[in-house]
Amino acid sequence: MTSDELLAARAPRGLVLPADLAREVRVAYGGAGRAYHDGTHLEEIVQRFGEVAASVGWLAPREVYLAALFHDAVYVAGAKDNEAKSAGWARRAIEEQLSGQGLDAARVEALILMTARHGALGERDLADDPDGACFLDCDMAILGAERARYDAYERGVAAEYRAVPPEAFAAGRKAFLEGLLLKESIFLSAWGKARFEATARANVTRALGR
Numbered sequence: 001m002t003s004d005e006l007l008a009a010r011a012p013r014g015l016v017l018p019a020d021l022a023r024e025v026r027v028a029y030g031g032a033g034r035a036y037h038d039g040t041h042l043e044e045i046v047q048r049f050g051e052v053a054a055s056v057g058w059l060a061p062r063e064v065y066l067a068a069l070f071h072d073a074v075y076v077a078g079a080k081d082n083e084a085k086s087a088g089w090a091r092r093a094i095e096e097q098l099s100g101q102g103l104d105a106a107r108v109e110a111l112i113l114m115t116a117r118h119g120a121l122g123e124r125d126l127a128d129d130p131d132g133a134c135f136l137d138c139d140m141a142i143l144g145a146e147r148a149r150y151d152a153y154e155r156g157v158a159a160e161y162r163a164v165p166p167e168a169f170a171a172g173r174k175a176f177l178e179g180l181l182l183k184e185s186i187f188l189s190a191w192g193k194a195r196f197e198a199t200a201r202a203n204v205t206r207a208l209g210r
Helices: 003-009 019-029 039-055 061-070 082-096 105-117 130-144 147-160 166-182 190-207
Strands: none
Touching: 003 019, 003 039, 019 039, 039 061, 039 130, 039 190, 061 082, 061 105, 061 130, 082 105, 105 130, 130 147, 130 190, 147 166, 147 190, 166 190
C-alpha cells in the first residue's frame, strides 16, 4: 500500500478520501524547504489522530482528520499566512473533491486556524471544545517524543529557518521554549497531558541547556 493509499485507508468511517486528493496532500508535504513540516510530521499527526480515536474518541472525526491532513499543507518558514492558505485549500477540497459527504468545511477551517495560536490558547479557551484540544495536542505531540526524535525536530526547525540570522533564530527559539515551560500545562487535553507532558518538559528543559 502506498503512502497515499494509507492516508485514504486511515480516514474515519464516512469519509471517502479520493486517491488524487491524498496524493496532492502528500506531495505538498514533500515540498522543498521542509525539514520538519514534512511527510514524517504528516504521518505522525495521523498516527496521533488514531490514538485519540481509539482511546478518547472524536466528536467530529471526519472534520478533525481533514484538519490534520491539511493543517500544514501550505508551509513557508516564517510566513504569517500558512494556516490561512492551508485552511483555504481544505475548504476548496471539501467543496470540489469531497462534495456530497456532508462535511462541515467551516469547522475544518477553524481547527486549522487554531494551529496559528499554539502557545496562546490555554485549557480554559478550549474547555468546551474537546476535539480542538486533542487536535492541537496531536500537532504538538512532537514535544513529548522520545529523545532522538525530539532532537531531530529541533534540527529540522533550525534547518527550515536557515535563512534567518543564527542569533535571531536562537533568540526566538529560546523565547518560544521558555514560554512553554512557563505554562501551567503545555498540553490542553487530559489525553495530551497524560501522554506527553512530563517528557515534553524534560525535552524542552534539555533543549534550553538547563
